[in-house]
Amino acid sequence: MKDLIVTTYVAYLPVAILLTFAVARIFFKNSKIFVLDIFSGREDIANSTNRLFETGFYLLSLGYALFRMKINKFDFIRTDYQVINGVREQVKQLTYGHQELFEVLSSKVGMLAVVLGVMVFFLMFMLFRGKKKSAEGRAKRDELARLQQI
Amino acid sequence: MNVKIITYSLYLVSGALITLVVGRDLYNNGYLLILDLFKNKDLAITINKFLLTGYYLVNIGYVSLTLIQVGKIDSLASVLEQLAVNTGRIALILSYLHFQNIAFLAILSQRRQKLTQYFN
Numbered sequence: 001m002k003d004l005i006v007t008t009y010v011a012y013l014p015v016a017i018l019l020t021f022a023v024a025r026i027f028f029k030n031s032k033i034f035v036l037d038i039f040s041g042r043e044d045i046a047n048s049t050n051r052l053f054e055t056g057f058y059l060l061s062l063g064y065a066l067f068r069m070k071i072n073k074f075d076f077i078r079t080d081y082q083v084i085n086g087v088r089e090q091v092k093q094l095t096y097g098h099q100e101l102f103e104v105l106s107s108k109v110g111m112l113a114v115v116l117g118v119m120v121f122f123l124m125f126m127l128f129r130g131k132k133k134s135a136e137g138r139a140k141r142d143e144l145a146r147l148q149q150i
Numbered sequence: 151m152n153v154k155i156i157t158y159s160l161y162l163v164s165g166a167l168i169t170l171v172v173g174r175d176l177y178n179n180g181y182l183l184i185l186d187l188f189k190n191k192d193l194a195i196t197i198n199k200f201l202l203t204g205y206y207l208v209n210i211g212y213v214s215l216t217l218i219q220v221g222k223i224d225s226l227a228s229v230l231e232q233l234a235v236n237t238g239r240i241a242l243i244l245s246y247l248h249f250q251n252i253a254f255l256a257i258l259s260q261r262r263q264k265l266t267q268y269f270n
Contacts, residue, residue, distance in 0.1 A: 005227045009234075045186060048179035055175050056248045059168075063241025069234040 005071055008101045015109055016065035020058065023116050027123065028054045034127040038134045053123070061119065065112050071104055157229050158217055164237045165213035169206060172244060176251075177202045183255050187262060213240060 028050055035046040076096040081088055177198060185194040216239075219232055 006230065009227070009230050045182045048182045051179045052176070052183075052248075052252060055172060055179075056245050056252070059172065059241045059245035059248060063238045063243075063245055066234040066238030067242060069238070070231040 004096065004098070004101055005073075008071060008105050009069065012069060012105055012108060016069075016112055017062065019109070019113065019116065020061045020065065023120065024054055024057050024061070027120055028057070031123070031127055034131055038127075038130045040134065040138060057119065057123070061112075061116055064115055068108065068111065071101075075104070076100055153225075153229060154219065154223050157219065157223055157232055160229075160233055161217065161236055162213065164233065165240050166210055168237065168240060168244065169209040169213065172248070173202055173205050173209075176205070176248070180251075180255075183259075187255065187259050209240075209244065212243070216240075 031053075032046070032050055035050045036043065039046040039049070073094065073096075076094055078093050078095055080091045080093060082091045083089075180201070181194060181198050184197055185191065188194050188197070216236065219236075221228070221232070223229060223232055
């Protein structure tokens with residue numbers, strides 16, 4: 001029985017890690033252009049900021065994946081009623097097989113994917129906001145320079 | 151050998167590994183941001199080293215503080231569970247601190263821009 005849970009863990013860990021790495025690689029390869037725009041073309045600082053966010057993303061998603069890995073055995077308790085010696089009694093049984101663990105694995109991977117998706121959308125929102133802010137700042141600076149010239 | 155001792159040593163190793171890897175990454179990439187903030191190379195190097203030392207101390211200290219596990223650890227599954235939950239917690243705390251740091255740096259640099267705008 002216990003080996004099944006270990007098998008589920010062994011199946012879950014590579015899936016979670018690969019999913020995180022794939023999402024992070026796709027996202028941070030494409031976010032470079034936004035960060036470059038935010039820092040108005042200064043490449044070194046844009047690269048380090050991108051890398052900092054990538055580290056944070058890895059920490060957050062892998063931390064979440066590991067933190068939620070534990071399978072709670074008490075979810076598999078099934079209550080039955082049996083008649084023992086003429087008395088109807090509640091009997092609790094711990095039953096889990098391949099099907100239950102497959103369902104649990106699927107729900108865990110799905111939850112991780114949803115969390116990653118929400119994180120990606122949040123980061124996208126932050127990128128768009130930063131782009132807007134930096135454009136506003138640049139416009140203000142240009143305006144100031146124009147006023148100083150007059 | 152006691153299974154708990156094996157779990158503890160694996161936990162210490164994984165916690166220290168995460169701390170070291172992330173700390174090195176932050177040290178290498180945060181330098182430019184600090185330099186951008188203070189505009190002074192020597193000051194930036196010193197502050198970066200101070201930050202790295204403090205980060206190592208706090209995190210490795212936290213890892214060894216949370217070493218003790220109350221529950222029963224007797225099988226491979228429970229070893230994996232304990233390791234994953236604890237390492238995940240450390241990673242989550244680290245990511246929180248990390249994003250907090252980035253926000254702090256961003257706020258400071260914005261303030262600096264505003265201040266320089268006012269004083270120039």
